[in-house]
Amino acid sequence: MTGRADLRLGISDVAPVVSCGSFSARAVVGEHLPITATVFREGHDAVAANVVWTAPGEDDAKSPFVxxxxxxxxxxxxxAGVVPDREGRWTFRIEAWSDPLETWKHAVEVKVEAGQGAEELANDLEEGARLLDRVAADADPDWRDRVTAAAAALRDEAQELTVRIAPALAAGLQKYLREHPVRELVTRSQEYEIWVDRREALYGSWYEFFPRSEGPVVGGKPTHGTFATAADRLPAIADMGFDIVYLPPIHPIGTVNRKGPNSSQFPGGNPHEIGPDDVGSPWAIGSAEGGHDAVHPQLGTMADFRAFVARTRELGMEIALDFALQAAPDHPWVEAHPEWFTTKPDGTIAYAENPPKKYQDIYPVNFDNDPEGFYAECLRVVRVWIEAGVKIFRVDNPHTKPLNFWHWLIWEVKKTDPDVLFLAEAFTRPAMMHQLARIGFTQSYTYFTWRTERDELEDYGRELATNSHYMRPNFFVNTPDILHESLQFGGPPMFKIRAVLAAMMSPTWGVYSGFELFEHVAVKPGSEEYLDSEKYSLRPRDWEAAEASGRSLAPYLRRLNGIRRAHPALQQLRTLRFHSVDNPNLLCFSKTDPGSQDAVIVVVNLSSHNAQIGTTSLDLPTLGLDWHERFGVTDEITGAHYDWGQFNYLELDPYREPAHVFAVSLPRPVQFPPPVA
Structure with a gap:
């Protein structure tokens, strides 16, 4: 037999729980976290439940009654709803118990309504008085006299029945009794863990750029940027409202088999010949100049990087650094630790392949030949960059490395640095993507880029909201690897559409530089690779000229990020809800901020070429409203005001404005958790 046969009362389907409690569920500081369970018992007596919610380092005795x-x-x-107020490992369990006070109250009300008198209720009245005596024994001084008086009234045979029971059934006393119940047959579930991260684990706006492309153009030719020249770009990124500056690898780049522009193989036609413009891929890490713990000399020194980190913080942002566990053929690891790689029968080391693609400039790591040595080296490297000021790591292709390695590494880091976050760049099968989240990754890249139709977006949004207790999405609209066909052929309106969807649907979203300039040309038909990809070439951009001429999306991105900061509802994932529209080219969804009056309704035209009209059918109770209520909405993009209800006509022209982002004037806070039925 399996399971717990000692449970006196029934407790099942506890949530949030990950893999039957094998891993911690996830939340962030200040987040409203719903804890749910199925609780039941035999017979007709009332059953109730509470949550024992315990902070890191504390014991159950200090836990409030929830x-x-x-x-x-x-x-x-x-x-029940709980709100963690600090980082770390919280625990909770469910306690189910027989509720004799509620059983008594229900019985008395039913019998009185049926016309039974004091004589027939004699035993009930005495049982109620005895229950109140038990409450009074431990009651607060301010309430003890009132509870004792209610018990005395139940025993006062000189009074009419309604007078005897009135004090015990009074609303004020009933509220106190709910907060200080008599608990019998207390049954406890197992204990579950919630790992609570800092707020940035859930909410943030990411901007990716290559520091090496921020050098001056001299004589019509780009020159390699440095951390100092790249720092000049930071104020503009901060002005657009981004919180996280993500840098691709900043380490020395291998020279052996270095790729040329557009991933051309062997620059100059010779594996050992590198042309002056062949800067190579930053993901081909390592050369005679150093490995994963070093800075590319053309970018500067470690001191220059620290200054770059400091400047980013001065502007209210922080750095996310790429962590890519692979090596160029001339990485110091290859000579010092050949056992960390896979050797072919002919004695050569296997380079990376994803048939038919070949990556001769990269050696994948073998994690099984010397796990103790290689694991220790990876932890050392991560701590080098933590010491340099990095608290967020974007992990390259984690799905091609062992799961147990990531579980070990992430939680080893969090033992000493609980505020460090890890983003999984895992465009892979759902099972692997979800398991990476379960074992500890803070965030994950998603399939958002390839979700363009309304049904796809709704289904995916619901999936992410449902799994928000362990998987937090990061909606990048583009990456150096992914230029989706919708952006290639959708024109400037599609860039707005995708930005609105990403920024409003997900509490964390990201942009790869060039998006604001509408870069949309692929290297060849059917490819998602950019022409003249920045992965292999310097790509300087004239940001100021583009914005001055009105050919920049930067003001729009600035507005979207400003709206996100102004509305706590948009910083949520659990409250994402979709609403009906009678046009499949229109998508409508809302978000609320539990406990406040903040709510946002977003309607997006998914067609970048044609105007669309439609009528919404809003699920008003999800906004804390009754079906008949009217309410005001203000479009945060255009400033227009409207009076709305359940059904609302709208029209969206993508060449004018493809989306409404409505701030909703709620008459009262959205309740959390929902009231008792």
Missing amino acids: RMAKLPPEPDRWI
């Missing part, structure tokens, strides 16, 4: 409420429409489903 009573659970019924969660309609299921009769046995219960919910």
